[in-house]
Every structure is written in structure tokens, then in C-alpha cells.
Amino acid sequence: MRVMVLVKASQESEAGVMPSQDELREMGEFNEELVKAGVMLDGDGLHPSSTGVRVAFDGKERKVIDGPFAEAKELVAGYWVWQVKSMDEAVEWLKRAPFQEGEVELRPFLEADDFGEAFTPELREQEERLRSQIAGNE
Helix, strand or coil: CEEEEEEECCHHHHCCCCCCHHHHHHHHHHHHHHHHCCCEEEEEECCCHHHCEEEEEECCEEEEEECCCCCHHHCEEEEEEEECCCHHHHHHHHHCCCCCCCCEEEEECCCHHHHHHHCCHHHHHHHHHHHHHHCCCC
């Protein structure tokens, strides 16, 4: 199963405070463990919400909202995409992360079968074709 690991923002990350050299080293070592184990598929940190925008949808109307956004605890400062056998395995990996404070959320990706009959063979083929194109296989 694939899981999205959402690293929640903090006051420091929203202020643009960069990690120390030691923190970067520790996170690099942890990421190396994840990659060697075949768990990490992707991951990165994000700039503060002050550099971002949101687009609100209301019917055909689109409204662009410039950051920063309130409530740092509801914002994402970084992410990983992991391939694991179970949510329990993901939790065990996350417990090894070098974080000293904060909160991290784990959410499983929806898989094709989760959509039921609405995800027709034609739609499945389209999804597979798009994933292949993204991976550079076409």
C-alpha cells in the first residue's frame, strides 16, 4: 500500500526557519534508510505558506487566495510517499523519524479497487496510461 506522510508545519517552518546542519544530516540518514528498504518513493520539504496560494472553487467561479494561511498546525511543511505492507509498518517507520516535536499524519492512497464499479475498465486503462506517461515509460 502507498501512504502519504504529511509533516505538519510549525511556527518555525512557517517563519522560514531552516533546519540545522545536524537536523539535515539526521533526516538524510533516515531518508537513506527508507530508500535502502524500498519504502520511500518520494519526499520533500515545502516553503512556508506565505509563498503559496490557494484556489477556492464555487461553481464556475475561481478565487485565488494568497498566503500566508492561518493555523500553522493545519498546514503541511513537507511530505513523503511510502510503499509499505500495512499502516502498522508505516507507523513503525515514522516512529524512527528524527523529529523532536510536532505532528505527522499518515494517510493511505486510494487504490483502483476503492472506487468500485464507477472505475470502469476504460477509466482504469486511462489511469494506467497516464501513470506510465508520468513515469516516462511512453
